[in-house]
Amino acid sequence: MNGENMENLNELFGRFLDPEQAEKAVEDVASAEQVLREHQAPEPSAELIADIKATITTTLARRRTNIYKTAAYQVAAVAAVIVILAFVGNRLLMHQQDKFMPPTMLSQQIWESDDIAEDDPDLAYFVSEVDQIKDELWSIKWGENGVNGDDSLADLEIELLEINSDFWKG
């Protein structure tokens, strides 16, 4: 025991015992430590030290293997999760595409319209054209415009073909 510890002991025992008892206690401790010093415990054998060092090397190697294994399992688990998520995501996307028309194909106004023929300008134009032709057909049928019915019908047929062609051209 060094001098610093002796000072600590005097001070420590002094907190709990009166000065005389504290001094006696410090003597008892010092005496017991002297006995222990005089009766040295056996030293570890060289074989034991070598055995301990070998055990440490083995334990370290095993720990390293376990760390690599754990890391490999974690990487495999993460990879599996990514693959599953990608697969499920892909399936969901395909399902969505099958179920819904892409909103870019039709404007929202037309998509939500109750009367597409009126709300779509292109369709409205064709509807007005069809109505006009219908009126002319009725006029021809009833001889209201006083022209030759055959020529007028041929003109109308040409006009219808043109409209049809324009429609499909967009």
Added chain:
Amino acid sequence: MPESDDLARIIAGCKNGNSESFSKVVDRYASRFCGYFYRLTGNRDLSDDLLSELFVKLVEKIGSYKGGSFESWLFRIASNIFHDHLRAKQKRQRIIEQQRQDFESEQAEPIRSEDERIDKLQMQLATLDEDTRELIMLRFYSQLSFKEIAKIRAEPIGTTLSKLHRGVKKLRELME
């Protein structure tokens, strides 16, 4: 190089899994811990086993060492190993007692190796209760302050001082 710097370097090596660093720790502390375990158990084979266990635990737990007194930390592990050993021994004794109900009950006796000479000190130490014996050995072999010892034992410093004083007084009387 100062001893504390050297120890810090060794501990850093241990944390990196360097077996050479662990070997240096063994060289540095094996003797003290061997004495500690031997005086607690009085059995050479058993103290050798406990010493080996201590250094295996060191490898396993070095990551949890966060600074402070390395010796204090190591002695805490050693103390836990000894208490685990005591608990296992008591469990074994209970089983044996159950199996030998017709035989006289076992007495607490010092563990002895047949091929070794038990010195007088060891015989007297065996008459102390295990807790007091451990406290005296902890103080002598660890050379830690009473504050640190009380912390390891999770008890007030006054309790530690009182127990130690009773123990060393008795030991002194026995040895005279």
